[in-house]
Amino acid sequence: MIYPRVALIGLGLIASSMYWAMKRAGEAGHVTGYARSQETRDTARRIGLCDQVFDSLQETVRDADLVVLAVPVGAMGAVARDIAPHLKPGCTVTDVGSVKRQVIEDVGPHLPEGVHFVPAHPLAGTEHSGPESGFATLFDNRWCLLVPPEGSDADAVERLGRFWRALGSNIDVMDPDHHDLVLAVTSHCPHLIAYTMVGVADDLRRVTDSEVIKYSAAGFRDFTRIAASDPTMWRDVFLSNKDATLEILGRFTEELFALQRAIRTGDGEQLHAYFTRTRAIRRGILEAGQDTSAPDFGRVKVER
Amino acid sequence: MIYPRVALIGLGLIASSMYWAMKRAGEAGHVTGYARSQETRDTARRIGLCDQVFDSLQETVRDADLVVLAVPVGAMGAVARDIAPHLKPGCTVTDVGSVKRQVIEDVGPHLPEGVHFVPAHPLAGTEHSGPESGFATLFDNRWCLLVPPEGSDADAVERLGRFWRALGSNIDVMDPDHHDLVLAVTSHCPHLIAYTMVGVADDLRRVTDSEVIKYSAAGFRDFTRIAASDPTMWRDVFLSNKDATLEILGRFTEELFALQRAIRTGDGEQLHAYFTRTRAIRRGILEAGQDTSAPDFGRVKVER
Numbered sequence: 001m002i003y004p005r006v007a008l009i010g011l012g013l014i015a016s017s018m019y020w021a022m023k024r025a026g027e028a029g030h031v032t033g034y035a036r037s038q039e040t041r042d043t044a045r046r047i048g049l050c051d052q053v054f055d056s057l058q059e060t061v062r063d064a065d066l067v068v069l070a071v072p073v074g075a076m077g078a079v080a081r082d083i084a085p086h087l088k089p090g091c092t093v094t095d096v097g098s099v100k101r102q103v104i105e106d107v108g109p110h111l112p113e114g115v116h117f118v119p120a121h122p123l124a125g126t127e128h129s130g131p132e133s134g135f136a137t138l139f140d141n142r143w144c145l146l147v148p149p150e151g152s153d154a155d156a157v158e159r160l161g162r163f164w165r166a167l168g169s170n171i172d173v174m175d176p177d178h179h180d181l182v183l184a185v186t187s188h189c190p191h192l193i194a195y196t197m198v199g200v201a202d203d204l205r206r207v208t209d210s211e212v213i214k215y216s217a218a219g220f221r222d223f224t225r226i227a228a229s230d231p232t233m234w235r236d237v238f239l240s241n242k243d244a245t246l247e248i249l250g251r252f253t254e255e256l257f258a259l260q261r262a263i264r265t266g267d268g269e270q271l272h273a274y275f276t277r278t279r280a281i282r283r284g285i286l287e288a289g290q291d292t293s294a295p296d297f298g299r300v301k302v303e304r
Numbered sequence: 305m306i307y308p309r310v311a312l313i314g315l316g317l318i319a320s321s322m323y324w325a326m327k328r329a330g331e332a333g334h335v336t337g338y339a340r341s342q343e344t345r346d347t348a349r350r351i352g353l354c355d356q357v358f359d360s361l362q363e364t365v366r367d368a369d370l371v372v373l374a375v376p377v378g379a380m381g382a383v384a385r386d387i388a389p390h391l392k393p394g395c396t397v398t399d400v401g402s403v404k405r406q407v408i409e410d411v412g413p414h415l416p417e418g419v420h421f422v423p424a425h426p427l428a429g430t431e432h433s434g435p436e437s438g439f440a441t442l443f444d445n446r447w448c449l450l451v452p453p454e455g456s457d458a459d460a461v462e463r464l465g466r467f468w469r470a471l472g473s474n475i476d477v478m479d480p481d482h483h484d485l486v487l488a489v490t491s492h493c494p495h496l497i498a499y500t501m502v503g504v505a506d507d508l509r510r511v512t513d514s515e516v517i518k519y520s521a522a523g524f525r526d527f528t529r530i531a532a533s534d535p536t537m538w539r540d541v542f543l544s545n546k547d548a549t550l551e552i553l554g555r556f557t558e559e560l561f562a563l564q565r566a567i568r569t570g571d572g573e574q575l576h577a578y579f580t581r582t583r584a585i586r587r588g589i590l591e592a593g594q595d596t597s598a599p600d601f602g603r604v605k606v607e608r
Contacts, residue, residue, distance in 0.1 A: 074572075123519055127586070143519055182515050185505050186524040192567075193497055196560045198582040200552065201489050203559070211486055213588040215427055215447055220490040222526045228586035231579035238567045238575060248504065249564055253557065255507070256500045260553055263542045268378075271542060275535035278502040282431070282532035284517040 002163045003092075004029040007064035009057065009079055010071035011035040011044050012230070013125060014096045016134025018068065019049055021167040024136040034060035035131070036071075043131045058086045066163070069095035069107070074236035077106030084110045092116040092156050098183060098233075100147040100176040102240035108149060116156035119147045121179065122169060123187075129230040140168035147176050184244035188237055189252060192245070194226035195234075306467045307396075308333040311368035313361065313383055314375035315339040315348050316534070317429060318400045320438025322372065323353055325471040328440045338364035339435070340375075347435045362390045370467070373399035373411070378540035381410030388414045396420040396460050402487060402537075404451040404480040406544035412453060420460035423451045425483065426473060427491075433534040444472035451480050488548035492541055493556060496549070498530035499538075 006022065008015040011033050022028035033050030034057055035041050044053045054060040061067050061083045069076050076095055087093065093115060097103045100119050111117050124142040126133065144164040148157045161171045174182075201212045201220065216224065238245055262270040310326065312319040315337050326332035337354030338361055339345050348357045358364040365371050365387045373380050380399055391397065397419055401407045404423050415421050428446040430437065448468040452461045465475045478486075505516045505524065520528065542549055566574040 145519070182519055185508060186516055186519050189504075190501055190524045190527050192563060193501060193560070195579055195582050196563055197494055197497060197556060198585050199578060200493075200555050200559050202581065202585055204489060204552075204555070210588075212490055213585065215449070215486055215490050220494045222530060223494050224582070224586040226526060227579070227582040229579075231576050231583065234579050235572050235575040239570055239572055242567055242570075245567060246564065248508075249560070251504050251508070252501060253560070255504050256497070256553070256557070259496060259500055260550065263546055263549060266543055266546075268539050268543055271539040272535050274503060275499055275531070275533075275538050277506065278499050278528070278531040279535065281502050281506055281517065282528040284514075 001029045002027055002159060002166060003064075003066035005064045005066075006031045007061045007067045008033045008050060009060065009067065009069050009083070010075075011040050011049060011053075011131045012070060013129050013133045013138075014122065015068065015070035016044075016049050016131050017124075017136065017138035018070070018096075018134075018167060020134055020136035021139055025166040025168075027163065027166050032060045032064065040131055047132060049131055049134075057082050061086050061088075063088055065091050066160075067091060067093045069093065069097070072230075072233045072236040073097040073099050073103060073240045074232075076103050077110070080107040080110040084112055087112065087115050089114045090116075092118055092160060094118050094120050094160055096120060096122055098187065098237045099241040100179045104147075104149050104176055116153050117149065118152060118157050118160045119149070119176070120160060120164065121145045121147065121183075122164065124169075125229075127225050127228040129233070137168065139164070142169055144169035144171055145179055146171060146173045147179050148173065149176070180241050181244045181247075184241060184248045188241055188245050189248045191226055191229065191234060192238065192249070193252070194223040197223050198227040305333045306331055306463060306470060307368075307370035309368045309370075310335045311365045311371045312337045312354060313364065313371065313373050313387070314379075315344050315353060315357075315435045316374060317433050317437045317442075318426065319372060319374035320348075320353050320435050321428075321440065321442035322374070322400075322438075322471060324438055324440035325443055329470040329472075331467065331470050336364045336368065344435055351436060353435055353438075361386050365390050365392075367392055369395050370464075371395060371397045373397065373401070376534075376537045376540040377401040377403050377407060377544045380407050381414070384411040384414040388416055391416065391419050393418045394420075396422055396464060398422050398424050398464055400424060400426055402491065402541050403545040404483045408451075408453050408480055420457050421453065422456060422461050422464045423453070423480070424464060424468065425449045425451065425487075426468065428473075429533075431529050431532040433537070441472065443468070446473055448473035448475055449483055450475060450477045451483050452477065453480070484545050485548045485551075488545060488552045492545055492549050493552045495530055495533065495538060496542065496553070497556070498527040501527050502531040 019031055031050045033044055033053045041053050044050060069079055071079055076097060093111060095103055098121060100121060103119055108117055122139055122142060122144040124138050146157060146161055164171055312335065323335055335354050337348055337357045345357050348354060373383055375383055380401060397415060399407055402425060404425060407423055412421055426443055426446060426448040428442050450461055450465060468475055
């Protein structure tokens with residue numbers, strides 16, 4: 001058992017998937033859980049999520065060898081402050097937030113000497129949220145980025161890496177600022193853009209809602225899937241990864257204006273060259289094994 | 305048999321899917337096919353796509369009761385001009401383009417008296433292209449929009465509607481300008497935006513290509529899928545639906561700037577309200593049966 005006792009704080013998609021993945025791996029020694037809302041705790045108890053669900057943070061983290069902060073990024077600091085006095089000496093605290101610099105600044109100062117803080121970010125998820133949305137295979141063959149602050153205990157980092165590998169993930173170690181920039185490109189900005197496009201569609205009075213929905217084949221439908229993700233989680237992501245997000249959005253707008261201009265001036269060559277270039281990235285993703293080449297757009301290819 | 309003889313011009317994803325769907329429906333009386341490139345014609349012959357693949361447009365459309373233009377929007381006019389003298393009197397010419405006003409202007413004037421022109425747009429596709437990408441179920445439960453110009457023959461429109469229903473589609477009739485606006489919102493702008501974001505990622509030197517690809521979980525990966533679509537087809541879409549695309553892009557930019565400002569000023573309430581609103585649209589799409597609620601992001605939910 002890599003960690004005999006694990007405490008999960010926040011029982012949403014990620015924490016619940018971690019629990020089922022721990023079970024599958026034989027790594028669920030004793031797992032305690034806590035969620036802020038009574039309703040979530042009741043649901044967790046009903047579906048057997050965690051060996052014990054507590055009504056207080058204090059009881060949840062007591063004796064835990066690993067404490068996982070799986071709450072929205074904006075709530076991490078307050079949780080760290082509240083659990084700090086009750087942590088077992090020598091235990092590891094980790095998180096699963098999509099932003100790392102801010103979390104390190106918010107959480108780090110609260111933790112007592114002798115407790116290891118190893119931030120992490122499993123790059124996995126779906127558009128669903130809540131304790132019932134989790135499943136054991138969520139992390140399989142996905143990356144989990146470990147983002148230890150300078151001076152972290154090497155053994156604690158190595159142990160957390162083993163834990164995530166047991167849950168199905170591949171492991172990489174990354175610097176916090178670089179992490180936040182990479183994620184701004186691959187996740188945060190795409191989400192903001194999807195939210196925006198769906199909002200535009202909703203606003204247009206001449207294109208009625210029902211039409212937008214009815215005729216939402218390829219393209220827009222994928223955006224609505226992204227834009228259906230948890231609002232609180234995403235609000236916190238944008239507020240706490242402000243600099244990188246704004247930088248990438250600036251680049252995006254610049255590029256979009258250039259394409260807009262190509263459309264306005266009828267520059268077909270520029271458009272064609274651009275679209276050809278982006279195709280190559282897709283091929284790279286398929287080769288990296290991070291998606292399948294099965295055509296999607298709501299259709300599974302079947303035999304003719 | 306709704307149309308005893310059908311001619312498919314252009315043998316890509318849509319035309320090849322139409323062929324397999326006709327076969328499935330028992331509606332493939334005699335189907336001829338033509339593609340501009342020798343390679344595509346050879347592939348079609350090898351995989352048994354169409355009863356006969358011809359090397360000339362003239363032979364392909366001879367005696368056809370229905371001629372389907374399934375080439376990029378920018379090529380429709382030239383094809384119409386070339387086939388016009390060889391069309392059977394009383395036949396129907398249709399197309400499958402994503403833009404309708406421009407196609408009507410390009411194709412209509414070439415067609416002789418006594419030939420019915422009924423533009424159509426099946427709202428279905430995948431990110432793959434070419435003769436081997438088609439499959440019989442592509443149109444099942446998708447919408448096919450019929451966009452007849454004013455003064456179209458009602459019987460010809462009704463007959464084409466029956467044909468598309470036989471291929472699995474639901475049918476709606478729409479005005480060309482309204483069609484082009486609705487599609488700008490639901491398809492054309494989302495594609496341009498996805499292309500742009502993928503291009504930005506590709507440009508960033510500090511975020512190496514391999515990182516962008518490696519860590520492309522949720523969000524960006526869906527964009528790359530969209531941005532992998534056929535470059536020629538999409539170039540033509542943007543050039544021929546210029547006005548509606550630019551109008552919607554203008555609205556999009558305005559909205560994006562507002563969210564950018566909310567991030568910069570730390571206005572969490574505005575972000576949360578916006579993200580909550582876009583969630584509702586997703587629910588509408590699920591209720592309209594145009595997608596499933598199975599979580600995606602590269603993961604199929606399985607039993608715990």
